[in-house]
Amino acid sequence: MALIKTENFSLGYEGHVIVEDLNFEVNEGDYLCIVGENGSGKSTLMKTLLGLKSKMGGALIFGNGLRKNQIGYLPQQTLTQRDFPASAYEVVISGCLNRSGLFPFYSSRQKESARYNMKLLGITDLAGRCYRELSGGQQQRVLLARALCASSKLLILDEPVSGLDPKVTQEMYSIIEHLNSCGVTIVMVSHDIEASIKYASHILHISHKPLFFGRTEDYLKSDVFKVFCNTSKTDIAAMIPPQSDGKENN
C-alpha cells in the first residue's frame, strides 16, 4: 500500500479551489518532485499534506502505518528564525518532540537520535554553534537533521535549495539523494526542473489542473513537459543526458 495516496483530491484556500482532481500516490522509497509554475498550488499541496491547511475535497489516505505526525518537514526559513538565539543542537532535537507526549524532558533515546542525525549530515561539530550565525547551507542541514528526527520514513522538503549557492545546492542534492538511497521517501517541492528530472523517480506537475503524474522518464516524453520547457525557455536536450545516466532505482 502507498504511503500517501490521493483520490480526486482538490485544494485551495479561503474557498477558492486551485487544484482539482488530483490523483497521485507516493510509495516507500520514492523520490517525488512536485513542479509547476509560481502560484500553481505547489506549496498549498504541501501544506495540505502536512495538515497545516484543510483539503477542499476528495480523499487523502496515509498507508503503511504512517501516522500524520511521522512526516519530517523541511520548511522554507521564516523571518523569525533569522535572529533566533538557539544552538544547532537545540533546533535538531526539537524534531524529536513528536515522540515525547506530555513528558517534559527529552529521553536519552531522543538525544541519541539527535546526535545520530547530526552525524549523518556532518554537522556534529556545529552542535553548540548559534543557528543564526551558520551559513545558509549549514542551516539547511540543521533543519534537515531536525526533519529526520521527526521521521526517518518520509520527508517533505519545501524548496530545499532556494537561496543557496551552486556548490552548496549540489551538496544538498547529494545529501537528499543519499537519504533516499538509504530508504527515506522524499517528496520535494521544487522550481528547479533540471535537478528534479535528474534526481526524482516520479514527477507531479501541477497547474490549475494536475497536468502530469508519473515516472520521470514518462514525464520527459509528455507534452506537458515540452510546453513547460518551451515557455520557460529551458533547453530540453541539456536535461535528457543526466536522466539517461540511470538514476532510476524504482
Next chain:
Amino acid sequence: METLIFYFKTYPTVRYSVLVLTLVSLCAALLGVSLVLKRFSMIGDGLSHVAFGATSVATAASFTPVYIALPFTVVSAVLLLRIRSNTKIQGDAAIAMISAGSLAFGYMILNLFPSKSSSISADACSTLFGSASIIGIKRSDVILCAVLAFVVLFVFIFFYHKIFAVTFDENFATATGTKAEIYNTLIAVITGVVIVMAMNMVGSLLISALITFPALSAMRVFKTFKKVIICSAFIAVFCALIGTVICILASTPVGSTIALTNIAVFGIFYLIGALKSGKK
C-alpha cells in the same frame, strides 16, 4: 542600610512584596523571551491596557480588581492571538485598536463612577504607573500573586521544550504533531496572568519593561535558547531586588524604578554584546 532594616522590620508586607516582585519579574522575563521572539511584544503592551480597563470597572463596582481583571485579560489574550492568525485584520492594528479602546473605556469609567475613597487622578495614576511606594501593596494581593507565580513557573518548566519548538517554528511543530494552537493559547493565558499580577505593583504601562527588557538584554550576549532563558531569569531577579532596594532607600515609585534598572542593565549588556562581537 538602617533604612532598609527599618522597613523590613516595621512593615511585614515589604518582605512579601520583595518576594512577589521578584517572582512576578521572573515570570514576566521567562515569558518575555518567547513573546519577543514570536514578535508578540506589543501583545503584552496591549493586554496591559485591557487590564487597566478591567481594573477601572472593578474599582467603580468596588470589587477586588484582580478578580475582574484576570478573566478579562486572559480572554483578551486568547482573542488577540486569534486575530493575529486571522489575516483579515492586521495583528498590530488590532492591538492598537484594543489598547486605545480599553484605555479610553477605563478612564471614562473612572470618571463616570468615581470611587469615594480616593481621587480620580490618584486611581488612574496608580493603575497606570503602579504603587507610589512599596508599602502600598496589600497582603491579599501578595498571596494571590505568589500562588499564580508558582503556577506560571511550573507550566513554563513543564512545557519548556514545547514552548521552544512552537516559538522557533510553529509550522514544523504543527506538521509533526505538536499542537501549536494549544501552546500558543497557553502562552497567551500565562501572559494575561503575569500582566494582571504585575499591574498592581508596577502599573499597567510599565509591564512591558518587565517582559521585554530581560529577554532583549540576554539576547545581546547569549546565543542559545537555554542560556538566554537562564540569563534573562537572572537579570529579572537582579533588577527586581536592586530596584526594590533603591525604591525603599530613595522612596521612588516601584514600577518605574524597576523599569529603569532594567534599562540600565540593557545598556550594560548592549555594550558587552558590542565588545564581544567586535573582538571576533
